Amino acid sequence: MLNYVIRRLLVAVPTLLILIIICFYLMQTAPGGPFTSERPLPPQVLANIEAKYGLDQPHYKQLYNYVVGIVTQFDFGPSYQYKDRSVNDIISQGFPVTLTYGFISFVVATIVGVSLGVIAAIRHNTALDYIAVGATFSAQALPNFVMAPILIYVFTLKLGLLPGGGWNGGQWQYLVMPVIALSTSFFASVARITRSSMLEVLNSNFIRTARAKGLPETTIIWRHALKPTLMPVVSYLGPAFVGMITGSVVIDIYFSTGGIGRFYVNSALNRDYAVMLGLTILYGGLTVLFNLLTDLLYAWLDPKIRY
Amino acid sequence: MKMTSKTLVGALLATTLIASPLYAAGTHPSTGEALADNQSFTYRLLDEHSSVDPQIVEDTSGADIVRDLFEGLYNQDADGNLVPGVALSHTTNDAKDVYTFSLRDNAKWSNGDAVTAGDFVYGWRRLLDPATASPYAWFGELMSIEGASAVLAGEADPSTLGVTAVDDHTLEVKLTASLPYFALMTTHGSTFPTHQATVEAHGDQWTKPENIVSNGAYVLTEHVPSERSVRVRNSMYWDNDNTILETITSLVINDENVALTRYLAGELDKTDVPAGQYPKLNAEYPDQAHSNPRLCNYYYTFNMSGNGNPAFDDVRVREALSLAVDRSVITDAVLQGGQFQAYTFTPGLTAGFVTPDVPSASMTQAERDAKAMELMAEAGYGADNPLKFDMLYNTSEGHKKIAIAMSQMWKQKLGAEAVLANQEWKTFLETRGNQDFELARGAWCGDYNEASTFLDLLDSGSGYNDGKFNSARVDELLTMAKTSSDTQPLYTEIEQIIATEIPVIPVYHYTRVMMLQEDVKGWPFENIEQNVYSKDLYVVAE
Numbered sequence: 001m002l003n004y005v006i007r008r009l010l011v012a013v014p015t016l017l018i019l020i021i022i023c024f025y026l027m028q029t030a031p032g033g034p035f036t037s038e039r040p041l042p043p044q045v046l047a048n049i050e051a052k053y054g055l056d057q058p059h060y061k062q063l064y065n066y067v068v069g070i071v072t073q074f075d076f077g078p079s080y081q082y083k084d085r086s087v088n089d090i091i092s093q094g095f096p097v098t099l100t101y102g103f104i105s106f107v108v109a110t111i112v113g114v115s116l117g118v119i120a121a122i123r124h125n126t127a128l129d130y131i132a133v134g135a136t137f138s139a140q141a142l143p144n145f146v147m148a149p150i151l152i153y154v155f156t157l158k159l160g161l162l163p164g165g166g167w168n169g170g171q172w173q174y175l176v177m178p179v180i181a182l183s184t185s186f187f188a189s190v191a192r193i194t195r196s197s198m199l200e201v202l203n204s205n206f207i208r209t210a211r212a213k214g215l216p217e218t219t220i221i222w223r224h225a226l227k228p229t230l231m232p233v234v235s236y237l238g239p240a241f242v243g244m245i246t247g248s249v250v251i252d253i254y255f256s257t258g259g260i261g262r263f264y265v266n267s268a269l270n271r272d273y274a275v276m277l278g279l280t281i282l283y284g285g286l287t288v289l290f291n292l293l294t295d296l297l298y299a300w301l302d303p304k305i306r307y
Numbered sequence: 308m309k310m311t312s313k314t315l316v317g318a319l320l321a322t323t324l325i326a327s328p329l330y331a332a333g334t335h336p337s338t339g340e341a342l343a344d345n346q347s348f349t350y351r352l353l354d355e356h357s358s359v360d361p362q363i364v365e366d367t368s369g370a371d372i373v374r375d376l377f378e379g380l381y382n383q384d385a386d387g388n389l390v391p392g393v394a395l396s397h398t399t400n401d402a403k404d405v406y407t408f409s410l411r412d413n414a415k416w417s418n419g420d421a422v423t424a425g426d427f428v429y430g431w432r433r434l435l436d437p438a439t440a441s442p443y444a445w446f447g448e449l450m451s452i453e454g455a456s457a458v459l460a461g462e463a464d465p466s467t468l469g470v471t472a473v474d475d476h477t478l479e480v481k482l483t484a485s486l487p488y489f490a491l492m493t494t495h496g497s498t499f500p501t502h503q504a505t506v507e508a509h510g511d512q513w514t515k516p517e518n519i520v521s522n523g524a525y526v527l528t529e530h531v532p533s534e535r536s537v538r539v540r541n542s543m544y545w546d547n548d549n550t551i552l553e554t555i556t557s558l559v560i561n562d563e564n565v566a567l568t569r570y571l572a573g574e575l576d577k578t579d580v581p582a583g584q585y586p587k588l589n590a591e592y593p594d595q596a597h598s599n600p601r602l603c604n605y606y607y608t609f610n611m612s613g614n615g616n617p618a619f620d621d622v623r624v625r626e627a628l629s630l631a632v633d634r635s636v637i638t639d640a641v642l643q644g645g646q647f648q649a650y651t652f653t654p655g656l657t658a659g660f661v662t663p664d665v666p667s668a669s670m671t672q673a674e675r676d677a678k679a680m681e682l683m684a685e686a687g688y689g690a691d692n693p694l695k696f697d698m699l700y701n702t703s704e705g706h707k708k709i710a711i712a713m714s715q716m717w718k719q720k721l722g723a724e725a726v727l728a729n730q731e732w733k734t735f736l737e738t739r740g741n742q743d744f745e746l747a748r749g750a751w752c753g754d755y756n757e758a759s760t761f762l763d764l765l766d767s768g769s770g771y772n773d774g775k776f777n778s779a780r781v782d783e784l785l786t787m788a789k790t791s792s793d794t795q796p797l798y799t800e801i802e803q804i805i806a807t808e809i810p811v812i813p814v815y816h817y818t819r820v821m822m823l824q825e826d827v828k829g830w831p832f833e834n835i836e837q838n839v840y841s842k843d844l845y846v847v848a849e
Contacts, residue, residue: 032733037365037442040740040770044461049440082532083358084514093532152565157572164569165560167534253561258534262561266355271733 001299005292012288017067019284020277024063027273034080034271053080066277076281077274081267087278094260095282100170101178101257102245108179109186109244110237116187117194118229122221124199132191139188144181148254151177165256178255182248186240193236198229227301234301238294239287246283336549341848343826347554348844350577351566355533355559359514361499362434365442367752368557370496375538375555375841376521377499380408380427380478381490383838385831387658387756389490393422393500393522394478403485410476415543416502418520424472426500426522432458432465433506434497443497445770446754449763450492451789453481485790488757491658494838495754524550524842533559538841551845567822576827576846580820582705585644594825598645600656602753602835603817604761605649607698607713607746611810612775616696616745623682624694625809628746630679631720632713633672637815641708644820649813651802652765656816656835658756663799665806676720683721694723700748701735709814710748739773747773749811756836758798759788765801765810776810 035041035049050056054065069075076087120132155177156164168174201207202225210220252262260279267275299305333342356369361377364370380394394408414422433439435447435458448455453469469481482489492498502520509518516527524546525538537556540547560566563581570578580588580596589596609619618624634648650668653660662668667675688694698714700706707729714725725746730738739747751771753760763769766785767777781801788797805811819837823830829844831837 030734032737035442036733036736036740038736038771039442039445041440041442042437042444042459044437044459045440045444048437048461052440078511081357082355083360083363083511085532090532149562149565149568152568156574157568160572164572164574165565166558167531252533254565256534256558256560256565258531258559262533269731269733 005296008288008292008295012285012292015288016281016284020067020281021063023277023280024066024273025059027268027271027276028059030271032271034273036271053078066274070281076278079267079272079275081270081272081275087274090263090275091260091278091282094258094263097167097170097257098252098259098261099245101175101182101251101259102241102248104175105179105183105186106237106241106244109183109190109240112183113187113190114194114230114233116191117233118198118221118226120191120195121198121202121229122217132195136188136191136195139184140192142184144185144248145250145254147181147184148177148250151181152254165254167257174255174257178251178257181254182244182251186244189236189240190233193233194229197232198225201225201229204228231298231301234294234297238290238297242283242287242290246286335551335845335847338828340828340845342551343846343848346552346846347556348552348576348827348841348846349556349558349574351560351570351575351579352557353559353563353579354561356536359519359527361496361501362430362439362441362443364496371839372527372536372538372557373496373499374523374838375525376519376523376527377496377501378414378523378544379496379499380410380493382840383494383831383834383836385829385833385843387831387834387836387838389494392494393427394493397490403487403489404482406480406482406489407473408478408480410478411545412476413545414522415545416520416522417526417541417543418502418505419543420502420504420520421475422500422522423475424478425475426502427478427498428468428470428472429503430500431470431498432468433501435459435468436465437461441497446492446495446497449754450489450498451482451484451486453483455483487790487792487794488755488759491757492755524840525555535559544842546842550842552841555841570822576824578822580644580822582708583641583643585820588822592822595822596820597823597830597832598818598820599832599837600647600654600835601817601819601837602654602657602756602760603750604652604654605709605750605814605817606652606748607812607814608749608774608776609746609810609812610742610744610774611777612742614742618686618688618694618696619745621686622807622809623686624688625812627679627682627686627721628717628723629809629812630667630670630675630682631716632812632814633675633716634815635672636716637709637712641712642705642815645818647816647818649815650806652805652811652813653758653761653798653802654753654816654835657753657758657761658835659794660758660798661795663802665802667806679721683723688721688723690722694721696723696725697728697745698725699728699730699735699738699744699746702729702731706748713814742773742775749773752817753836758794759785762788762798762801765805774810776808778804778808778810780804 054062079085079087116132120129123129152164155162162173162176166174207220207225210224249261249265252259264279335342352368356372357366358364358369359372359376361373364373378392380392381389382392384390393410393414395411397406397408399406410424416422434441435444435455444459448459454463454467457463458465458468471479473479505520506513512518516530519527524541524544526541528539529537535556535558539554540550563579566578569575585598609625638646638648650665651662655662698710700710710727714727717723717725738744751761751764762785764771765776765781767782781804784797784801788794791797826847826849827844828847831839
């Protein structure tokens with residue numbers, strides 16, 4: 001097990017390196033640069049600014065310096081767009097915001113989704129099932145960029161219950177709408193996967209055996225059916241978790257949270273190379289980490305899997 | 308004398324009370340209006356500003372904040388006229404190439420240091436020093452300061468710049484040419500002073516709230532990137548006694564419809580009106596919806612570099628395309644925010660500029676269309692030989708609507724087929740800057756209130772002249788205008804050349820369409836540059 005974890009972490013190093021290289025060269029091929037502006041900079045100014053950020057050096061050297069900076073000093077470089085901030089500043093400000101609303105949304109989506117899925121499965125083909133299925137389909141059909149303005153319209157303008165956006169250090173009033181908007185489509189997916197997986201498990205032989213032995217239904221569901229049901233759910237939740245905590249540009253745009261998703265999109269548009277690379281590494285690292293955790297969870301859920 | 312903490316607090320309170328008279332719950336010192344208890348102002352920003360460093364900032368949202376945090380030689384009043392800032396007055400020599408500014412002796416930085424002429428010298432050198440890499444360095448060059456070009460090119464030391472602190476309160480500026488509107492340019496943020504010790508101590512980080520030292524009516528107290536920025540009154544500001552607004556908060560809200568919803572819910576005091584919604588909002592909230600002229604133009608430029616569409620070499624084709632654009636459809640049906648139809652490049656409300664008579668402006672649209680069809684036929688284009696060209700704009704819903712409307716007009720009236728292409732901003736700039744287009748969108752907001760801020764864009768040597776229009780006469784007239792005391796005939800001739808040669812299709816001149824809560828007063832609606840000084844705003848009691 002430990003060997004497996006170490007091996008996986010070691011493989012992550014070249015994976016991330018390849019990610020950095022691809023990302024770096026993709027950025028370089030995009031037209032325009034960080035200092036392209038409507039009125040072109042005088043050559044001397046451009047030369048100076050490029051020298052300041054090391055952009056006058058050959059690509060391989062820029063890349064090398066960047067990676068060395070990360071490894072030796074954990075320095076992800078400066079932002080070219082926001083001169084008084086480094087990539088580390090941007091991550092340390094935006095990531096906690098995104099992590100907060102992403103994590104809460106994840107928990108909400110998982111609890112609501114799994115409960116709804118299980119209820120729908122054990123009350124298969126009853127009114128409860130139809131309501132649950134109806135709810136998940138509606139939730140899935142409502143993308144968050146439609147949901148967000150509607151929520152703001154209802155809760156802020158019409159009811160006057162919640163602030164229409166902002167973060168304010170993450171007070172709960174500011175969290176409600178981002179969490180609803182972000183978790184909706186996720187809980188719908190979780191519920192649908194849980195429902196179909198549970199239905200399959202409930203029809204399997206070992207459940208029939210358990211029922212034949214006369215075990216009460218609650219014990220069957222909790223003790224025997226739930227764990228195998230969660231297998232496909234977990235494989236969905238791993239990447240979904242990374243997706244949620246690395247932010248949603250839609251949430252950031254509509255709720256002005258100051259989260260990291262908006263920075264990521266902006267960095268690409270502004271050709272803010274270091275910010276873009278830094279955030280890509282963060283996303284890449286988290287993806288690798290949570291894929292590993294998902295695999296470890298598998299082993300716990302399914303005794304047949306051993307590493 | 309030994310001070311106990313109680314007496315200290317008492318003393319502090321007393322000085323605070325003396326230093327800042329409590330206007331809250333009082334009346335306005337000059338208008339006598341009853342003031343609200345809560346003197347705070349919250350407004351929407353489209354996106355995070357790039358910087359609050361006067362010499363670095365390049366976006367208008369950042370420039371608005373800089374205007375509150377720093378103060379230059381002159382400010383503008385509600386009508387856009389110059390009023391004293393740090394400078395009380397100035398004199399010039401007969402040749403108008405040496406300006407001497409007398410600075411007030413009570414101006415202070417937020418840390419208590421006196422604002423001196425040396426601070427301006429430092430700021431201006433910093434603007435032009437290639438090491439600063441200011442995106443607005445060209446503005447210093449445009450101001451014709453002696454030595455600016457050499458400093459900017461790295462050929463001379465910044466200390467050779469023609470700006471001198473004669474003494475602490477006298478600033479002398481030498482120009483390479485007589486520039487009648489020089490003083491007007493000192494309201495631009497890039498000419499504001501900066502505090503040398505702070506910049507040197509903190510480097511790029513000096514603009515963070517914990518480091519910044521500024522000399523304006525407000526100080527920066529909080530900045531959460533992409534969320535909010537807060538500025539509060541600067542107790543050291545020389546005119547703090549007459550400043551009423553206590554706190555100004557800018558919130559970054561990317562989506563304009565969400566911003567409008569939040570405005571209507573009372574969370575904002577000011578926001579922008581999304582395109583097309585002005586008539587409805589104006590009907591519903593006549594006292595809150597405002598549309599005021601803005602010093603900006605919107606146009607399409609032909610590529611005249613030789614790389615473009617050969618059909619555009621024919622002036623008849625360019626003229627036909629320009630004539631066939633029904634500006635009223637764009638202003639009244641697409642934008643609906645009181646924008647002005649444009650037949651000249653320079654907005655009509657630019658100071659000291661009278662819109663010249665150009666033939667197309669006085670024609671009816673039916674006459675324009677008839678002439679356009681005639682010209683196209685003469686140029687050899689018709690149903691059997693339709694004109695086909697590419698039309699480029701930067702990605703935006705608004706630009707798309709306008710491009711579609713224009714291309715439809717050309718299709719219906721002239722049978723011409725415009726192939727629309729949009730690119731995201733940086734790619735667009737690169738494409739346009741490399742003359743890799745046929746017809747491209749352009750827009751410009753004046754950096755100062757004088758026609759040359761627009762017409763300079765058509766100078767053959769201008770870095771912004773992406774269409775590469777090249778007219779020796781226009782260049783000559785622009786050079787003459789720099790030093791002329793009567794510029795109107797020169798600008799009239801330039802506009803007439805533009806109207807005949809048609810290097811660009813002027814489409815409309817901007818308005819700023821916004822919602823402002825009724826209780827906020829002092830907004831400079833008549834200032835066409837839309838330079839807002841928060842120290843002049845106040846909130847009245849309901």
